């Protein structure tokens with residue numbers, strides 16, 4: 001049985017890129033041959049559904065409330081990954097071993113309320129179910145990775161997600177960073193988790209970068225790094241790392257085509273030559289070494 005690594009993406013503010021990076025990371029890990037489960041634990045504003053669009057038999061909400069089994073809530077979306085593996089992996093290097101399962105949260109407001117406005121007793125039983133979910137995913141699915149997308153800030157389900165993770169990534173959007181808030185998260189929440197062995201890292205997203213039209217980098221291996229205001233990003237990264245004591249695991253530039261695309265999609269699968277894809281690849285390599 002592999003040693004499963006559980007990684008959670010968190011942030012102080014919303015809109016930092018948690019979902020985008022979590023979804024792309026999970027898809028690319030599966031493409032590389034790993035067995036991956038991606039969980040939408042942003043129970044207050046679920047959004048992974050928009051990337052994969054497949055209807056689950058049951059929602060994670062049902063599992064947490066004790067109304068569904070693990071196999072009813074995990075949707076196998078491996079075919080979505082295979083479609084692109086076949087298309088792009090020339091030279092017969094198709095890695096068939098990779099698998100990707102998704103656990104979706106319901107967007108229905110009644111379902112959200114049920115998880116949020118529970119009594120102390122039912123909160124406790126939901127938390128037990130959540131810990132059981134992690135155990136069942138590991139034992140029944142033989143996973144290499146569990147990737148968890150969370151809600152921003154200090155909220156019940158975010159903290160639960162962080163508590164079951166082996167590593168957490170505090171995602172920051174450059175240009176819109178609340179240094180005090182981030183520091184508060186690091187000192188009040190993360191420090192107690194890291195005491196018990198959780199690894200925590202800063203993940204800088206949307207640092208100043210190029211806005212290169214797709215045609216210019218198609219097929220290129222060149223990763224375009226931030227140039228303009230690079231110094232600013234490095235300064236802020238330095239200040240944050242110093243204040244929080246957390247290492248920066250990756251700095252991902254802002255790509256206009258991703259920011260302004262009309263529909264969210266898995267750039268890492270659909271555009272293998274995109275510099276964002278190269279960045280996700282680097283992040284995955286860092287995860288393999290450091291987590």
Ligand SMILES: Nc1ncnc2c1ncn2[C@@H]1O[C@H](COP(=O)(O)OP(=O)(O)O)[C@@H](O)[C@H]1O
Nearest residue numbers: 014015016017018019020206253254255258259
């Ligand atoms: N590196 C990036 N470059 C450009 N746009 C990005 C980047 N990362 C995320 N985005 C965009 O930022 C928006 C917010 O990202 P999202 O992943 O939904 O954030 P969160 O899950 O933290 O709320 C989305 O429209 C997404 O496409």
Ligand SMILES: [Mg+2]
Nearest residue numbers: 018019042047
């Ligand atoms: Mg999100």
